[in-house]
Amino acid sequence: MTVAPAPATTPDALPAIKHDYLPILLPVALSALALPFVGNPTTWVTLTVAALAMGMMIFVIASGLTLVFGLMDVLNFGHGAFIAVGAYLALSVLGLLSGWVQVDALGWNLMALGLAVSVAMIGTGLLGWAFERVIVKPVYGQHLKQILITMGGLIVAEQLIHVIWGGDQKAMALPTALRGAVLIGDVAIEKFRILAVAVGVVVFVAMLVVLNRTRIGLLIRAGVENAEMVEALGYRIRRLFVGVFAVGSALAGLGGVMWALYRETLTAAIGGDVMVLVFIVIIIGGLGSVGGCFIGAILVAMMANYTAFLLPKVALASNILLMVAILMWRPQGLYPVAKR
Amino acid sequence: MLNTLLSGDYPRSRVLTGILLAILVGLAFAPFLFPGAAAINTAAKVCIFIVLVASYDLLLGYTGIVSFAHTMFFGIGGYGVGLGLYAFGASWGVIALGILLALLVGVVLAFLIGLLSLRVRAIFYAMITLAVASAFLILATQFSEYTGGEDGRSFSVPPALRPGFRLFEAPVFGTVINGRILAYYLVFAAAVTLFLLALRVVNSPFGRVLQAIRENDMRAEALGYRVVYYRTVANCLAAGMAVLAGAMSAIWLRYTGPDTTLSFAIMLDILLMVVIGGMGTLYGAVVGATLFxxxxxxxxxxxxxxxxxxxxxxxxxxxxxxxxxxxxxxxxFVLSVYFFPTGIVGRLRGKSR
Structure with a gap:
């Protein structure tokens, strides 16, 4: 399929930046709506915190994917492979550092975790770079082939994980000091969830700062808006794209580590379960939009957690309904990206 | 006669004709040529997957739509027949009713998904079908009191299709014609009929429009064809055919469960079969499914x-x-997407020209 370059409509004067706060209210409204159904405020707080933690993990994974799509119109169905590879790399590192993991000292635990996360992110970042060069590059601009080829990449990567780490389910134990929960009043909040929320917020803020306050961020945003124009101005958008792809893959690796620690078990198919939620998130958020992705992730996680408590059988189906409802309201997602 | 049967779409390659004839003969006489339960199982599976893969090719190869919900329709067919037979006992009426209901559910669902997402681009549709199919799989396993959950449901088929049934007292060519062989021929006949029907569809003016949409949807729209309409009809047709394939599978296996019909692994298998066999030609489905x-x-x-x-x-x-x-x-699969986007069949056809 050849995509004809869309005629660029250039307004005469720069329009004033419009802030659209409506979608931000959605998670608040959803959580308020859930309160009377859940009934017990303590349970509600626990569920909401769990939802925030899960939402942050989904956001970390989805943000890279949505950026890559926004920048280069490439949707990587093989994103799940980076989740799994990141988790497995961390598993190996944590296995080597078992002494640091098992000792009941937050400092050592965090150091082990930090090291594991670094290895996972560097590993998946490099893998993402290679993936882009070998798998994705030859099929730019051909959606059908992109979907097929990245799916094929996913199959191969999953099989290679079986070859390297074995096919059996692995236990991924949390470091000792991160187990259990802290009591705030009546509410028990798991320590790991606090960490997950913190990591997610840091990633989100860092992303906003990079995108809005740095030169590279400016180029990325410009590339999302109109890639040809950026190229015409003399910037190599392809090189930028490879970088974003690698960073997006590294973020998927980070998300994979967090997700595996959250679930405390690990199989090669770990990516598949999350990817369904991730796709829903980026559709809800508006393909290519980081802010939309953040809100979408929180919404999806809230929906998943509340319905898992209220009507456990329909947890995922409720998210499909959420997606349908949002697409009826805004067919391009919460924050539509201009040209798409 | 042959021209009408094949809708004028000949294999157009000597090697391909040979392969297809070998597959046809192999499948038609499978119970006599390859004795043993394993071989006939394989042959039946090939028949079922030829239909399933051909219906998927209608979407992927002819219309250029990537759907990940094809196993969902396969599953709807399987569960429609399976749950009917499980609940109301083994009779032909129940099978017919199950198929009809499953067809209705499948086509309506395909229509709704299409309505929601086919207006947008291929990538959108792929993501939404992936999500819907996963939700369906989870629903099917969760509502275990109706569907049997992870274990699925085993059920019995009408007496004429059971292993104990004998069509003739004496064996034919050294093979006893029992109910299993009758069931196999039922599946085989259904597969041949559905395949020829699909061939009819893709070689009709309607099928040509689908190909035009695949090549350039804007141009097709500009020529006056309502792209959304054609895509939706193709989607519903493919869904209906997948439902029938699911029904065939249920009748043959006498079992329906998430692993045999709904799982994502089967979706990947279908994808591999279509691409390796050859996208955009139904003969690719035959070669791909058999080879796979x-x-x-x-x-x-x-x-x-x-x-x-x-x-x-x-x-x-x-x-x-x-x-x-x-x-x-x-x-x-990856290599064939790069180097042989038309798959085995496209290669063979290309050489003969």
Missing amino acids: IVAQNYLQKLMGTAAAATEGLPLLPKLLHPDRWLLVLGIL
């Missing part, structure tokens, strides 16, 4: 011997482990 299922059974054995032969070398035995056969096919 035969490979599934025999490549594993081959890899087992290869793994044993390389015992002691680093990594190689693990790469060649029989469980890793999907790795080989995955690499084959």
